[in-house]
Amino acid sequence: MADSPSRIERPLSPHLSIYRPLFTMMMSIVHRITGSALYFGTVILVWWLLAAASSPGAYNLFSSIAGSWIGQLILLGFTWALIHHALGGVRHFIWDFIHGFGARERELLAKATLAGSIALTVIVWIIGLALKG
Secondary structure (H helix, E strand, O other): OOOOOOOOOOOOOOOHHHOOOOHHHHHHHHHHHHHHHHHHHHHHHHHHHHHHHHOHHHHHHHHHHHOOHHHHHHHHHHHHHHHHHHHHHHHHHHHHOOOOOOHHHHHHHHHHHHHHHHHHHHHHHHHHHHHHO
């Protein structure tokens, strides 16, 4: 058999431990996580619609579970994930027009996405609780 060439030493890909975590990097990861959370949160939305369409007993069961403290916490998280993911989409829409790619602009947009999602979630819940009575 012919001699095969010796193995070439190639550099390894850099591991995540080499990179310094940046705020924009974390917001990108959070955007992906909120997208996944919305996938599972849609199950709650479908459950609510099916319960409302089927019977008063099914709707009362949903209402009692959603009205519990753990249900309220899950709905609060779902609300934040929905708003955060939507604002992340707006940030990407801005980038589609080739704006906001500078270092300061990227950081500002990421911070605005986080602050805006928290503020809008609080506003939505205040309005929702005020309308509930």
